[in-house]
Amino acid sequence: xxxxxxxxxxxxxxxxxxxxxxxxxxxxxxxxxxxxxxxxxxxxxxxxxxxxxxxxxxxxxxxxxxxxxxxxxxxxxxxxxxxxxxxxxxxxxxxxxxxxxxxxxxxxxxxxxxxxxxxxxxxxxxxxxxxxxxxxxxxxxxxxxxxxxxxxxxxxxxxxxxxxxxxxxxxxxxxxxxxxxxxxxxxxxxxxxxxxxxxxxxxxxxxxxxxxxxxxxxxxxxxxxxxxxxxxxxxxxxxxxxxxxxxxxxxxxxxxxxxxxxxxxxxxxxxxxxxxxxxxxxxxxxxxxxxxxxxxxxxx
Amino acid sequence: xxxxxxxxxxxxxxxxxxxxxxxxxxxxxxxxxxxxxxxxxxxxxxxxxxxxxxxxxxxxxxxxxxxxxxxxxxxxxxxxxxxxxxxxxxxxxxxxxxxxxxxxxxxxxxxxxxxxxxxxxxxxxxxxxxxxxxxxxxxxxxxxxxxxxxxxxxxxxxxxxxxxxxxxxxxxxxxxxxxxxxxxxxxxxxxxxxxxxxxxxxxxxxxxxxxxxxxxxxxxxxxxxxxxxxxxxxxxxxxxxxxxxxxxxxxxxxxxxxxxxxxxxxxxxxxxxxxxxxxxxxxxxxxxxxxxxxxxxxxx
Numbered sequence: 193x194x195x196x197x198x199x200x201x202x203x204x205x206x207x208x209x210x211x212x213x214x215x216x217x218x219x220x221x222x223x224x225x226x227x228x229x230x231x232x233x234x235x236x237x238x239x240x241x242x243x244x245x246x247x248x249x250x251x252x253x254x255x256x257x258x259x260x261x262x263x264x265x266x267x268x269x270x271x272x273x274x275x276x277x278x279x280x281x282x283x284x285x286x287x288x289x290x291x292x293x294x295x296x297x298x299x300x301x302x303x304x305x306x307x308x309x310x311x312x313x314x315x316x317x318x319x320x321x322x323x324x325x326x327x328x329x330x331x332x333x334x335x336x337x338x339x340x341x342x343x344x345x346x347x348x349x350x351x352x353x354x355x356x357x358x359x360x361x362x363x364x365x366x367x368x369x370x371x372x373x374x375x376x377x378x379x380x381x382x383x384x385x386x387x388x389x390x391x392x393x394x395x396x397x398x399x400x401x402x403x404x405x406x407x408x409x410x411x412x413x414x415x416x417x418x419x420x421x422x423x424x425x426x427x428x429x430x431x432x433x434x435x436x437x438x439x440x441x442x443x444x445x446x447x448x449x450x451x452x453x454x455x456x457x458x459x460x461x462x463x464x465x466x467x468x469x470x471x472x473x474x475x476x477x478x479x480x481x482x483x484x485x486x487x488x489x490x491x492x
Numbered sequence: 493x494x495x496x497x498x499x500x501x502x503x504x505x506x507x508x509x510x511x512x513x514x515x516x517x518x519x520x521x522x523x524x525x526x527x528x529x530x531x532x533x534x535x536x537x538x539x540x541x542x543x544x545x546x547x548x549x550x551x552x553x554x555x556x557x558x559x560x561x562x563x564x565x566x567x568x569x570x571x572x573x574x575x576x577x578x579x580x581x582x583x584x585x586x587x588x589x590x591x592x593x594x595x596x597x598x599x600x601x602x603x604x605x606x607x608x609x610x611x612x613x614x615x616x617x618x619x620x621x622x623x624x625x626x627x628x629x630x631x632x633x634x635x636x637x638x639x640x641x642x643x644x645x646x647x648x649x650x651x652x653x654x655x656x657x658x659x660x661x662x663x664x665x666x667x668x669x670x671x672x673x674x675x676x677x678x679x680x681x682x683x684x685x686x687x688x689x690x691x692x693x694x695x696x697x698x699x700x701x702x703x704x705x706x707x708x709x710x711x712x713x714x715x716x717x718x719x720x721x722x723x724x725x726x727x728x729x730x731x732x733x734x735x736x737x738x739x740x741x742x743x744x745x746x747x748x749x750x751x752x753x754x755x756x757x758x759x760x761x762x763x764x765x766x767x768x769x770x771x772x773x774x775x776x777x778x779x780x781x782x783x784x785x786x787x788x789x790x791x792x
Contacts, residue, residue: 278674374578377717398698399712408790412699412710418678446791453792489709490790491746492753 193257194233195438197221198299198324199314199427200239200270201248201262204467207287210420216467218272220314220337225257225408227431227458230479231439235308237261237299241269242293251472253294260302263409264488268292273485274423281419282396300328310438313357314427315339318349318479325356333473335359335434336388337397343369355387359437361430363394366422376401377408390443392433392452402452406443413454414460414486420465426460428471432458493559494533496736497521498599498624499609499614499727500570501538501548501562504767505545505652507587510720516570516767517548518639520614524726526771527731528612531739531778534731535608536559537599537624541569541592551772560602568592571671574723581719582696601627601637610738613657614727615639618649625656629720635659635734636688637726655687663694676701676741677708690743692733692752694726702752707745714760714786721766725759728771732758757783 193206199221206213225234235258242264252259273288276377298320313321318338325331329339334357338350343366350370354360360383364376368478373379380391380403390404397419400410440447499521506513523532534560542564553557570648573588599618609632613621625631634657638650643666650670654660660683664676673679680691680703690704697719699712732755740747757779761770 209626281674289710337686338728355731374581375717377715381717398695399710400711401715408715410699410712410715411789412701412712415677415701415708415710417681419675445788449789449792487790488745489711490787490792492749492787492790 193310193438193441194308194311195228195234195312196229196235196237196261196301196308196328197224197312197314197435198237198321199224199312199316200294201236201240201244202270202272203244204423205271205273205444206421206423206466208421209278209281211466214423215271218424218467219249219270220316220424220427223462223468224312224314224426224431224434224472225255226468227428227454228435229255229431230460230476231435232310233258234435235261235305237301237305237431238356239263239265239276239293239297239299241265241267251268253473259304261305263297263299265293265297267296269296276422279423280383284423287469290380298325301363303359303412309333309336310434313337313353314454316379318342318346318353322349322356325353332360333438335361335430337361337430338366340366340369351386354383357388359390359392359434360388361392361394361426361433363426367393377385390448394429396422396425400452400456402448404448407448408448409452412489414456414482416460416464419463422463423467428462429455429459432456453483454479455487457486477491493610493625493741494535494608494739495528495610495612495734496535496605496628497524497528497612497614498537498607498621499524500594501536501540501544501614502570502572503544504723505571505573505590505755506721506723507765508627509576509578510556511579513569513721513766515571518724518767518771519570520616520724520727523727523762523768523771524612524614524731524734525552525555526768526774527728528735528738529555529557529731530776531735532610533558533635535561535579535605536734537567537605539563539565539593539599540588541565541567544555544569555772558605558639559770561597561605562598565593565597567596570594576626576722581720584723599624600624601626609633610734611635611639612730612734614730618642618646622649622653622656625653633658633738635661635730637730638666640666640669651686657688659690659734659783660688661692661694661726661733663696663726667693694727694729696722700729700752700756704746704748705746707748709749709752711756712789714756715781716760716764717726722763723767725762729755729759732756753783753786754779757786
């Protein structure tokens with residue numbers, strides 16, 4: 193059992209009420225891998241520049257992440273600089289984006305990995321997501337994420353891609369922007385009608401909603417007193433969800449609920465530290481400890 | 493087992509994306525009663541004007557609500573006119589408030605009801621809430637709600653009252669305004685330090701959070717495709733919570749979780765119709781039906 197994730201591996205710089213950080217390891221595929229690796233072999237497909245720190249590549253290897261499809265290309269690594277303001281820690285304000293090598297080349301799949309049939313298309317240009325999916329030999333279970341930029345600029349490409357995915361993960365603002373629906377259940381129903389069998393709408397500190405033709409459920413977030421840095425929370429959530437589903441090999445009410453539960457707990461750790469501070473060395477037993485507390489909420 | 497609720501009985505007029513309504517039965521005590529009555533005898537303490545429709549008084553009686561402390565005073569019934577806009581169905585915009593008889597007299601307690609020891613002080617001027625509490629002989633379990641107006645104008649009175657209550661219910665905006673804390677868990681901790689043993693923060697469509705020295709839990713709202721009119725949702729929630737706690741006679745993790753669960757389900761019905769359309773004739777078996785669906789969300 194393994195999964196291949198297409199996404200970014202980035203160097204993030206942050207301004208937050210809790211401090212300023214420079215060149216933290218980030219990116220959608222990196223955050224995704226950090227939680228998914230607990231359940232399945234993760235094959236990471238991304239492009240970084242020649243300035244990308246070697247110790248981070250070693251770190252991926254040490255975590256058991258397959259980096260055969262991590263291209264190191266001459267040039268600069270994708271860098272994102274963002275700010276979180278005290279008034280709204282949920283919303284990032286982008287201060288600067290340096291695409292670097294992402295302008296030159298799209299991630300590819302190593303020949304040996306083309307048979308991997310579980311796929312996660314983390315946030316990326318939807319045309320590249322689609323091309324990537326098409327290079328795989330037999331994608332069987334496909335998840336995807338997207339972002340507001342692509343909804344505004346490439347909605348048709350997203351719609352085309354959506355027909356080919358099983359699980360769509362997006363946040364509430366994106367669901368609203370894509371469907372024009374303010375009600376999240378209506379938005380989820382509309383999204384389902386466009387292709388994916390399962391839609392999960394992430395609501396940050398307010399938890400999440402899962403909808404499919406046969407399932408509907410909602411979970412709160414794990415209540416935290418302090419959010420240090422929400423960057424990557426959605427990708428960490430996705431890694432928990434997809435990783436657990438791949439491991440459990442079947443999709444039913446029980447595995448879906450458990451998957452969302454893992455996503456919820458993994459992402460609660462992610463936001464408690466800068467970058468991957470809290471997820472990089474996280475053990476599954478720590479995850480289960482917090483899960484046990486969380487489950488107590490629902491002992492009716 | 494019985495409870496006395498101090499609050500308003502009002503005539504609400506509404507402008508919503510789903511229609512315009514005039515002189516709907518409303519008010520905090522009325523909405524509270526509509527859910528609490530399923531668990532315990534509710535004694536309603538409020539003031540209405542001579543224009544208050546007799547059929548509504550009969551309705552209260554028919555629902556088993558004791559109206560010995562419902563004063564009918566010469567003059568006009570309290571009227572609230574509000575608007576909900578499609579962009580944000582959670583937030584009411586007040587268009588007009590006619591206090592009417594509320595300017596002349598505060599609700600009182602009928603002599604026979606002074607020994608009732610379960611009390612809910614629904615949203616009202618905190619000085620009147622405090623006076624009311626002081627006229628009771630042996631209040632034992634006291635819940636309260638408040639609103640932004642009193643937080644801005646009478647914060648000290650609220651703080652004085654808070655020392656005397658066991659359970660504080662308020663919404664997230666109020667918790668933020670009162671404490672200056674954006675993090676709801678931090679806000680709840682701060683509120684607990686001011687007197688109440690239990691704090692429940694209501695987050696509308698995002699569910700709620702309960703905090704005490706010994707308990708912490710969060711629940712999502714019941715996902716609904718359509719919200720018709722959220723007026724009174726918080727009071728309906730409070731009625732479910734307080735009513736169930738009075739009925740169960742003890743406060744522990746199990747009864748608190750169940751109480752919040754009832755509050756959640758009752759308020760989900762409330763928002764599906766104008767005024768009390770959906771709660772007036774609601775049966776407990778319908779509540780349990782929806783509760784069974786909701787509980788499936790948490791079958792991990």
